[in-house]
Amino acid sequence: MNKRTRKFIGMILLVSWIILYAAVGMTVGAAVVANASGWVQIIFFVISGALWVVPAGLIIRWMEKD
Template identity: 75%
Template sequence: MSQRTRKFFGMIMLVAWVILYAAVGMTIGAAVVANATPLAQILFFLITGLIWIVPAGLIIRWMEKQV
């Protein structure tokens, strides 16, 4: 797979991942965390706001891998 093709597919995977992750996080946040204490809400959104970076970094690393 050429570098250009890898970046194209990586971009699609990255956008799809962020949309899916945000939708799941918002759904869980609205259904479960909305009734929690303010501290639990802050911790939930802080943690979920940072966790997406790990898979995104792996996708970016795969995109940049030399053929």
């Protein structure tokens, strides 16, 4: 697979991943964490806000592979 095709597929995967991850994070945040204390909410949103980077980084690494 050439690099241009990999970048196109990777871009579609990245956008799809971020949309899906945000939807799940908002649903869990609204359903479960909304009734929790302030500290639990902060910890949840900090962790969930940073956790999407790991799969995105793996996709980007795959896109840039020769």
